[in-house]
Amino acid sequence: MAKTNSLLVTSVSVGLATGLYGISFGALSVAAGLDVWQTCVLSLLMFSGGSQFAFVGVIAGGGVAAIPAAIASAWMMGVRNGFYAVAMAPILQLRKLQRVAGAQLTIDESTGVALSQADTAKQKFGFWATGISVFVFWNLLTLLGALLGELMSDPAVWGLDAAAAAAFVALVWPRLTDSPIRVVAILAFAVAILSSPYVPQGIPVLLAGLVAVAVWAAVGLRNPESEC
Amino acid sequence: MLMELWIAVVVASLSVYSWKILGSTLPERVLNHPKVSRLATFLTVALMAGLVGVQGFVDNREITLDARLPALLIAVVLAILRVPFILIVIAAAATAAGVRFFF
Structure with a gap:
């Protein structure tokens, strides 16, 4: 109790x-x-x-x-x-x-x-x-x-x-717990800012999401056995 | 603006709910693969970092440095010190408001 x-x-x-x-x-x-x-x-x-x-x-x-x-x-x-x-x-x-x-x-x-x-x-x-x-x-x-x-x-x-x-x-x-995650965060941050003048509003955040997919695929191709 | 926003609120809410109900229905092995959950972590972090960028350094589609910059630096320091969420948000607002008032 x-x-x-x-x-x-x-x-x-x-x-x-x-x-x-x-x-x-x-x-x-x-x-x-x-x-x-x-x-x-x-x-x-x-x-x-x-x-x-x-x-x-x-x-x-x-x-x-x-x-x-x-x-x-x-x-x-x-x-x-x-x-x-x-x-x-x-x-x-x-x-x-x-x-x-x-x-x-x-x-x-x-x-x-x-x-x-x-x-x-x-x-x-x-x-x-x-x-x-x-x-x-x-x-x-x-x-x-x-x-x-x-x-x-x-x-x-x-x-x-x-x-x-x-x-x-x-x-x-608090989520930036290892280096691949930090790389994702920095790239996503930069892509969202730098793309802003060239694409309609709202799109930069989606491009930041694409960064996650790209890094995930790249790490996966390099180490097919890893958990990442 | 009003009607479109209402529809958006409902559609977006249902889209988030779809994850919650899907996860409780799917067999565990589909979503529980380490690679899949790693992508989910990446996606969450990337969207959040992208939102920091857009909300902190862009104004009307132009890259802009203004009172938000010192506010974000304070926020980062407080986040490193593990200060609770609400205090980080208040400190950042106060910093930006203060910079705008005095300069």
């Missing part, structure tokens, strides 16, 4: 911490040109921080013309969740309706907490408790952030444009 309580405390604190950055998402989304409702629906329906930031980031630069690129960026950013779902499926053993709900809650945090537990019962509990707690805080604080964002008439005066870029710095930095 004491163990379950401490797992519940972990789940709620992870939810609260993640929810806090829902405030920045809400504010940035409104600054990008979405309204408060669209911002809240994104958090409810998409419910995947990286994809949401990518979507509003591309819209911020290119508006309506960038919509196809914004959708593509969000979709590609969401690929992680598919891998989390693969890892969680044998643990959760869900059927039909449960699976529909479980899939929506399959994100970085719920999977992370679940997989760090020792037995299946705790893994299940950790997944649902963290998933639900993140879902509640993320959506409430997105609304708060969106309302705050509406109060700021000029986002640049408040540094919100810099905050959007900094959000991705904070998201990507």
Whole structure:
């Protein structure tokens, strides 16, 4: 029982911490040109921080013309969740309706907490408790952030444009764990900037995604046996 | 703008959901191949790094250096120090706002 309580405390604190950055998402989304409702629906329906930031980031630069690129960026950013779902499926053993709900809650945090537990019962509990707690805080604080964002008439005066870029710095930095990944990051960063004057808005981010595929293929050709 | 954006919000959300439901349905061996998961890691990092580039150094399709640069340098330092996400974002916004106010 004491163990379950401490797992519940972990789940709620992870939810609260993640929810806090829902405030920045809400504010940035409104600054990008979405309204408060669209911002809240994104958090409810998409419910995947990286994809949401990518979507509003591309819209911020290119508006309506960038919509196809914004959708593509969000979709590609969401690929992680598919891998989390693969890892969680044998643990959760869900059927039909449960699976529909479980899939929506399959994100970085719920999977992370679940997989760090020792037995299946705790893994299940950790997944649902963290998933639900993140879902509640993320959506409430997105609304708060969106309302705050509406109060700021000029986002640049408040540094919100810099905050959007900094959000991705904070998201990507802990992932730069080995040299091939760092090479991918530097090339993608450079390609996105340098291609910007020559292609429509939204496309540079997709070209950055192509860099990942190219480096992956190149490393694979050089060492067919390696894991990369 | 409004209607198109609504459609985009829903379509993009469904496209992200498609990964979540696909992963829970596919046999484990398809997606769990090390090469495939490595590509997913690369893709995530590349998109994030590309977004840092576009949102930090481009303005209306022109390469631009402005108050966002010092803000991003602060963000990198704080990320190296493992400062929590929300503080990094606030510090970057405050830096850019401060630079614009005083210069």
